[in-house]
Amino acid sequence: MGITAVVFDMDGVLIDSEPVWELVRRGYVAEKGGRWLPDTQQRLMGMSTGEWSTYLSGELGVGEPPETVAREVIERMSERYAEGVPVLPGAVEAVQRICEHWPLGLASSSPRALIDTVLGRTGLIEYFSVTFSTEEVDRGKPAPDVYLTVATFLRQRPSDCAAVEDSSNGLRSAHAAGMRVIAAPRPEYPPASDALGLAAKVISGLDELTPGLITG
Incomplete structure (x- = not known):
C-alpha cells in the first residue's frame, strides 16, 4: 500500500536539544556530586524519563530519588526553553x-x-x-x-x-x-x-x- x-x-x-539536555544533566550531576561517564550522553539518548532519572540517581551517583531527579532536571529544561526553543x-x-x-x-x-x-x-x-x-x-x-x-x-x-x-x-x-x-x-x-x-x-x-x- x-x-x-x-x-x-x-x-x-x-x-x-541534545546539547541542551547534555548541558543541563551534566551540570545537575556535577552539582549533586555524581560522576559523568564518557558514554553517558550516548546512553541517555532515547531513554524515557523514568529510565534516565533512575540512571542519574543510581549509576551516576546523584543520590536523589529518581522522581526528584526527573522533576528538577525537567524544570531546568523548561527554563531553557522559556528563553527560546x-x-x-x-x-x-x-x-x-x-x-x-x-x-x-x-x-x-x-x-x-x-x-x-x-x-x-x-x-x-x-x-x-x-x-x-x-x-x-x-x-x-x-x-x-x-x-x-x-x-x-x-x-x-x-x-x-x-x-x-x-x-x-x-x-x-x-x-x-x-x-x-x-x-x-x-x-x-x-x-x-x-x-x-x-x-x-x-x-x-x-x-x-x-x-x-x-x-x-
Whole structure:
C-alpha cells in the first residue's frame, strides 16, 4: 500500500536539544556530586524519563530519588526553553511539506510537559495528529513501544509508516516497530554504525526530507 503516515522524533530531529539536555544533566550531576561517564550522553539518548532519572540517581551517583531527579532536571529544561526553543534549520518547513501528503505523529523521549512546550512555542502542534512521550508507554527507546502506540492512534499499520530519527536508540526503536526508517543524524552525536544501517535512507539535513525520498 505504500506509506500512509509519517512519524517524527523531536529531540535531535526537529530541535537541537541534545546539547541542551547534555548541558543541563551534566551540570545537575556535577552539582549533586555524581560522576559523568564518557558514554553517558550516548546512553541517555532515547531513554524515557523514568529510565534516565533512575540512571542519574543510581549509576551516576546523584543520590536523589529518581522522581526528584526527573522533576528538577525537567524544570531546568523548561527554563531553557522559556528563553527560546532551538529549532533546527528546515524543521518547520519539512513538517509543513510532509503534512501536505500524510498525517503526522510524534514519538519523543522527552516528557509530555516539554513536548507540549516545544510544539506550542514553535507552532508545530497544529501539524501533528498524534503525539506521544515514552513516559506514556511501558518502555523507552530502543523498544518499539512509542512508535507502535503512535501508529495505533494514527489508525495505521506500523509497516505502512515512515519514521524520521537521529539517535541509535531511536533508529532501533522505529525499525523494531516495523517502520521505514529515515535517518537524520546529528554530526555531534553520530549513531552507531549498526543502528544507522537499519535506515532505508540517510539525510544530512531536513531540506532533503521530501515526499519522494520518503516513498522512494
